Amino acid sequence: MNRRTFLKSIFSLSASAGLCGISYFAEAQEVARAVEEKDLKNYLHRMANFDTPQPGDIILKDQELKLLKSSLSRLRRVQRTVGFGNFCVLSFDDALKFGRNYSSIGKFSKQELEFLDKTFHFDAHDYGFLGEKPVDKLTASISRKELVKIPRTGNFLFRGDPHKKYLKIRKELGKKVYLTSGVRGVSKQFILFLAKAEANGGNLSLASRSLAPPGYSYHGVGDFDVGEKGLGAANFSARFAETGTCIKLREHGYLQLRYPENNLLGVRFEPWHIKV
The missing domain is CATH 3.30.1380.10 (Muramoyl-pentapeptide Carboxypeptidase; domain 2)
Known part of the structure; x- marks a missing residue:
């Protein structure tokens, strides 16, 4: 699952579970933020090493x-x-x-x-x-x-x-x-x-x-x-x-x-x- 789909599912779940209290929504936000931070770190690493092959690259064969x-x-x-x-x-x-x-x-x-x-x-x-x-x-x-x-x-x-x-x-x-x-x-x-x-x-x-x-x-x-x-x-x-x-x-x-x-x-x- 990519980041966008994951975040969408997280917030969808938190919205549907709104009656369960604020704590669930706050926890979902923390999870989403952690995913974003991890993705950003991975992205910045790729760009700092733009001329080096990276996991997930599309390579013709x-x-x-x-x-x-x-x-x-x-x-x-x-x-x-x-x-x-x-x-x-x-x-x-x-x-x-x-x-x-x-x-x-x-x-x-x-x-x-x-x-x-x-x-x-x-x-x-x-x-x-x-x-x-x-x-x-x-x-x-x-x-x-x-x-x-x-x-x-x-x-x-x-x-x-x-x-x-x-x-x-x-x-x-x-x-x-x-x-x-x-x-x-x-x-x-x-x-x-x-x-x-x-x-x-x-x-x-x-x-x-x-x-x-x-x-x-x-x-x-x-x-x-x-x-x-x-x-x-x-x-x-x-x-x-x-x-x-x-x-x-x-x-x-x-x-x-x-x-x-x-x-x-x-x-x-x-x-x-x-x-x-």
Whole structure:
């Protein structure tokens, strides 16, 4: 029985036994509180060790793991063909077209398509990812007219508030801050999520603690990541929180974080993620 069902049953019993006196209800509350505290401790342990397999993780095996690897490999071939920047905003349907039209990529098989469809529509809450799903269609596309390409980054931002916010950050913080990840379509999020899962033996729950599953990323609707020049891959680690850039972002009020420290969304702390 999961925590929510357990708590519901506890309070249901205490309500139905109301005539027996207050002591029963008080005892039920104590039991419920103990369950919540235990669950919270377990949750915080998982998040403190987000990159380590945990009991209850959903891990693909056998045929599904093979399909993950073959689908990821084909998506990577699409990415190499269209270029990394263009792939960030490539729709899923267009990725399939490139597979059909380029022998160097190869057509996505029926089994791969079924796997990708299942992965997109899977309820990420079962992974432990409790964020919302801002992109609910596998075939969602992004119009190039809505985008601005940011020079020397290989990334795009949506016109309007996201682009204005980035320009304001650059103006106030200087050229040491730069865009590390902008708009991501469904295809790009597939690559990131599946690559993390593949690197960890098909562990989808572990992947979801670091990367939003396809459809669940706010990069698809406006959010973006920034980093400090010279820090490299560490811009996506806890080290970024100690940089002068991150300190200035906080001082200027830009760190209204999508995934703050010790959040209860099942996602690691992301001080580099700018919420729009």
